Amino acid sequence: MGSNVLLSFDRKPDLPKLIALAALITVFLVIPQFMRNTQLIMMSRIFILAVYGMSYDILRGYTGFINLGQAIFFGSGVYMGVIFLNMQNDLWFFMMAAASIFAASVVGGYIMSKIVLRTGGVVAAAMVTLALGEIVRNIAERWRTVTGGQDGLPLRFSRVALEPLFTTRLGAYYFAFIFLIVMTFVLRAFVLSPTGRVLQAIRENEQRARFLGYDTQKYKTIALIVSSVAAGLSGLVFAVIVRFANTDYLSITYTLNALLITLVGGTGTLYGSILGSAFVTWIQNFLLDLNRSLGWDILRYPMLFVGSLYILLVIFMPAGLLGGFFQLKNWWERKRLSRGTDSTR
Amino acid sequence: MGTIVTLVVNGLAQGALIFLMASGLSIILGMMGVINFAHGTLFLWGGYMYVWSYYAIRLRVVMAWFETAVPVTRFGNILTIQGVQLPPGETLPFLAELVIFIAALLVAVGFVFVMGLVFEKLFINRVYGRVPAQILITLGIQVVFTDIVRVIWGPNPFPIDRPPFLNGVSVVGTARIVHYNVFLILVGLVIAVIIHRILTKSRIGMVIRAGLQSPDHVRAIGINIKRYFTIVFAAGAALAGLGGALYMPLVGNVVSTAGMNNQILAFIVVVVGGLGSFMGSFLGSIFLGLMGVGIAMTVPGLSVVANVLIMALVLMFRPNGLFGLAVSRAD
Numbered sequence: 001m002g003s004n005v006l007l008s009f010d011r012k013p014d015l016p017k018l019i020a021l022a023a024l025i026t027v028f029l030v031i032p033q034f035m036r037n038t039q040l041i042m043m044s045r046i047f048i049l050a051v052y053g054m055s056y057d058i059l060r061g062y063t064g065f066i067n068l069g070q071a072i073f074f075g076s077g078v079y080m081g082v083i084f085l086n087m088q089n090d091l092w093f094f095m096m097a098a099a100s101i102f103a104a105s106v107v108g109g110y111i112m113s114k115i116v117l118r119t120g121g122v123v124a125a126a127m128v129t130l131a132l133g134e135i136v137r138n139i140a141e142r143w144r145t146v147t148g149g150q151d152g153l154p155l156r157f158s159r160v161a162l163e164p165l166f167t168t169r170l171g172a173y174y175f176a177f178i179f180l181i182v183m184t185f186v187l188r189a190f191v192l193s194p195t196g197r198v199l200q201a202i203r204e205n206e207q208r209a210r211f212l213g214y215d216t217q218k219y220k221t222i223a224l225i226v227s228s229v230a231a232g233l234s235g236l237v238f239a240v241i242v243r244f245a246n247t248d249y250l251s252i253t254y255t256l257n258a259l260l261i262t263l264v265g266g267t268g269t270l271y272g273s274i275l276g277s278a279f280v281t282w283i284q285n286f287l288l289d290l291n292r293s294l295g296w297d298i299l300r301y302p303m304l305f306v307g308s309l310y311i312l313l314v315i316f317m318p319a320g321l322l323g324g325f326f327q328l329k330n331w332w333e334r335k336r337l338s339r340g341t342d343s344t345r
Numbered sequence: 346m347g348t349i350v351t352l353v354v355n356g357l358a359q360g361a362l363i364f365l366m367a368s369g370l371s372i373i374l375g376m377m378g379v380i381n382f383a384h385g386t387l388f389l390w391g392g393y394m395y396v397w398s399y400y401a402i403r404l405r406v407v408m409a410w411f412e413t414a415v416p417v418t419r420f421g422n423i424l425t426i427q428g429v430q431l432p433p434g435e436t437l438p439f440l441a442e443l444v445i446f447i448a449a450l451l452v453a454v455g456f457v458f459v460m461g462l463v464f465e466k467l468f469i470n471r472v473y474g475r476v477p478a479q480i481l482i483t484l485g486i487q488v489v490f491t492d493i494v495r496v497i498w499g500p501n502p503f504p505i506d507r508p509p510f511l512n513g514v515s516v517v518g519t520a521r522i523v524h525y526n527v528f529l530i531l532v533g534l535v536i537a538v539i540i541h542r543i544l545t546k547s548r549i550g551m552v553i554r555a556g557l558q559s560p561d562h563v564r565a566i567g568i569n570i571k572r573y574f575t576i577v578f579a580a581g582a583a584l585a586g587l588g589g590a591l592y593m594p595l596v597g598n599v600v601s602t603a604g605m606n607n608q609i610l611a612f613i614v615v616v617v618g619g620l621g622s623f624m625g626s627f628l629g630s631i632f633l634g635l636m637g638v639g640i641a642m643t644v645p646g647l648s649v650v651a652n653v654l655i656m657a658l659v660l661m662f663r664p665n666g667l668f669g670l671a672v673s674r675a676d
Binding site for chain 2: 253
């Protein structure tokens with residue numbers, strides 16, 4: 001698979017790759033200086049949703065398990081962030097929120113794994129996680145005193161700040177970017193670790209992994225917990241950027257976003273999520289802009305377009321945009337070759 | 346005593362409604378090994394199509410019948426739903442109301458049946474035997490087609506009326522029996538018997554059961570099993586559509602989130618009853634309906650989480666369903 005070769009990190013990174021990576025990071029450190037606020041916000045969203053996508057990829061790409069309740073953790077992170085920062089808008093309360101969401105995600109992930117992994121079936125797991133997600137959203141919608149119900153919960157402080165770290169949008173951009181880099185390294189280390197290897201073995205052939213003596217249940221539980229923690233943390237940082245929490249972040253819409261991000265980037269590639277996040281966020285932004293300038297009623301339903309795109313991807317490019325691009329290229333080359341032989345005949 | 350009778354009737358009516366939804370889901374899962382996450386959307390389309398066609402037909406009939414009738418409030422967006430005010434003291438004859446009701450049901454069920462055919466041909470066809478792809482693709486369909494409903498009929502909820510001849514309440518002793526609930530129970534029973542007959546006695550059922558065990562043999566004796574699969578999927582969709590059509594007058598309030606909510610109820614039934622088992626989904630629906638009413642009566646605060654709690658417990662301790670009826674192929 002083309003995308004896997006390009007994005008694989010099975011081998012040790014060599015020098016040209018490292019240089020390219022350093023150059024890329026430098027570019028992303030410099031360009032925000034020339035950006036408007038709206039662009040800064042979009043870039044920050046891309047970075048954070050990339051981490052969210054990776055958290056999903058750990059689960060789906062590396063264990064083959066489809067969790068339709070991933071948004072529970074992401075949304076809880078957003079709510080936790082807004083609630084804590086509403087008490088006091090600084091780094092210490094952010095750290096407390098981080099500790100809380102970390103603990104909550106570990107516990108939540110563990111409970112979820114107990115319910116879902118027991119049967120082992122993908123069907124039952126998907127149905128149950130969907131139901132869990134909807135129920136959490138339902139509770140959040142009714143628990144108005146804490147979550148603000150359907151109106152949502154805005155961050156009261158008008159300034160973008162996490163003192164003493166930063167007090168501007170530009171600072172928030174760097175914060176999100178560093179978050180992305182740190183989480184990428186952490187998750188990459190997890191995937192490359194012996195545990196991650198076992199997870200890949202489970203994805204390829206669970207029975208064989210079990211016969212080799214691995215407690216597959218335990219490894220899947222670990223994957224689920226790591227994934228929920230990463231999703232929860234990305235939600236928390238997202239709260240700093242969007243400064244608003246509503247039940248949408250807990251709903252199937254955001255689970256679908258994660259699915260779409262991994263689908264665009266190609267599942268099981270980890271880095272693909274960055275590309276996927278950029279694409280998905282850009283499309284949604286584009287639709288919003290279009291809505292503002294054209295005012296068409298239909299543009300008020302971005303999921304209509306995003307969802308259609310998602311269906312098309314599942315049907316025609318299950319390997320992701322990049323994978324699909326390589327498939328298309330191969331097909332084209334094959335066709336040209338065969339045409340060439342035809343004409344010589 | 347009276348309260349208990351009322352509650353049991355309510356619970357059974359809820360159960361009958363859930364059954365219409367869950368049976369289609371369960372048949373598709375058990376017979377074809379396809380999990381349909383778009384079932385709630387089919388339910389929603391059935392509901393909206395029923396409401397729209399019922400009001401559209403009734404408006405025209407009433408306007409033709411009484412010259413002094415006035416159209417009243419309208420809801421909707423691209424397509425609108427408009428009620429009509431009869432002249433004081435006048436009613437439509439029972440037969441006319443009945444024909445309108447049945448016609449609207451037929452429009453709804455027929456439309457959703459066709460939707461099922463199209464979905465199967467366009468999407469499901471490509472993903473037989475690949476469960477993850479089924480989940481992903483039907484989930485996408487769910488989201489897109491729910492939003493299409495919002496585009497066509499607007500995102501806001503609106504109230505509707507029941508057909509007048511089903512709108513009454515009888516008081517038997519101290520029990521209050523809502524006529525519409527009795528009607529739902531009857532429909533549920535009739536449908537259950539029909540499905541059971543088809544699955545066990547008819548040629549279609551035979552072919553499908555054979556196809557489940559050994560598709561190659563069935564194909565070898567010259568039966569186009571693909572066409573049967575298409576019909577089964579569309580029939581399951583039509584059941585969901587019927588469920589949606591009957592659901593809207595029950596709650597009297599048309600909301601676009603009803604599809605997802607009822608889909609989750611159906612999922613819970615399918616898990617509790619045992620994946621892919623028709624009998625299981627029948628028993629599970631009754632169980633869930635009665636339990637829902639009982640909990641809403643005793644501990645209303647728990648009603649949101651109770652269903653999911655039941656499902657979680659069943660999955661943890663009885664993965665083959667409460668009645669141990671799961672069909673192994675579904676996994």
